[in-house]
Amino acid sequence: MNSETDISKKYWKPKSKWWFAAAVLSIAAAAAVNALVPDVQTVNTSYYRIVLAAFIAALLALWTTPVLARKLRHKLYHYSQFIAAAGLLLAVLDLLTTKSDILKLPFFPGPAQIIEVLFTERNTLFICTVYSLRLFFAGLACGVVLGIATGVMIGWNRQWNYWLFPVLKVVGVIPPVAWIPIALAVFPTSFYAGIFLLVLTSWFSIAFMVATGIESTPKAYFEVSRTLGANDRFLLFHVAIPNAVPSIFTGIATSAGMCFMTLVIIEMIGAKAGLGWYINWAKAWASYDKVYASIVIMGVAFCIILGVINVFRNYFLRWQKGTVR
Template structure:
């Protein structure tokens, strides 16, 4: 099926274009690059299920490109002001890459400051509260009230109260990441298998060792789950915060060019953000597998 979509994407270029300002070689190069990725997976991967998944994903991308090419370059049915052709986007992405990389660096500085601060506070706090049954029963109802509040509602107050936009952004990201990590860790600690705790107590393990050498490893799957949700929330809030008051970053890039109705660059920014988020979550997934390899 993947090869059929590949051929359809190439055959489409035999038909005349309605847009004269399009260099279709970028489209052809994009299609060929996808096919190279597919062939490399055929050669390197031995897991048939993973091969099928990769093939299906690439086939879907081919389908999107074909529909996009038909409605823009080939028929010009889509408004060219709002919808650039698939060939224009890679060309623009290459020319805008320095600015996008600069924005990525700026965004990451905010993202990791808020995210790492949330991890550093949420994990030890949840370990202690989850371990103390009375504290857990007091705090758990509060998490059900405060946790579901959308962090984005804090943005106007954070910008108004905190001295700089950078501080406001870090605070919003911190709030967005804190609650998923805290709640998952809290519940993970409270639900640790009692047999593990009883075995540790039988060995006269002190409270510090109990928390960080027994409870923490047992809670690690819950911590990773919360950290994953927190990371996704951090990206969403980062982009939203940058759109409101930043002077740099990926969210600012999209907002800036949308204000000037430069929609080709808006689409480039959106696609690039997708690549960045995918790359970060891929690395995080690798880290998760490394930390939880004992579960396999």
């Protein structure tokens, strides 16, 4: 397969300049709507306009940079249709809210108002994000370590399999959030309670995936290794565990999603910091613009988290390049 067809398989319309032009124009239209149509609600729209202008500038800068790699330009074109649609959506939302009050406050703030909150509340939001991410990574990391360790034991050793697998099956199906009352009562702070619940969320699904990966090692791999002089230790660390790495990453990616859900629920119920707590607090003040701002941050944060996991995955599974993932 040559690289040309490769690119058009990976990206949607990687060479279409027109869609890129449409994307830029659409964002510009959203900015124009905001600048030209008079406001009905009282909103400081300058942040929104600055963001849109900066976004257009970034698009054009990326496009005109001569050093820009071809691949990156294909990617830019790939996302053009999405950006164009987003621009139109923003313009429509803006017209329905800030510009006309058809969708009422406080439940439906306009895009300009949400952006405004993101700026004016940036210190609180930043701290909340840091708290959430700290809890998330601490919990997930513990879950991954425990999950890999138990998964290896279950997949490799029959005695451990006998004792741990039934426990895994029973405890694994209980929704982790069911433990919230117990966790909050037993642990000294809500941070530790949170870690406990995130560990519960990730441990079992990762352990299960790791065990499956280890058990699925082809018999021939073990046999060939033994005729090459390998002992049991070698079979475990150089054959079975490497064979389980793809499943380990599947386990980490799925449990990251579940952990994020658990995280927000714990924060909304028991914590005194974090994005989940912020949502609850803003709701109490009927500041729905802040709720939306927090939700936007969650979306962006989780995309970045998945991206980071993917970078690791691509590195460890580089031997799979070109084959089915």
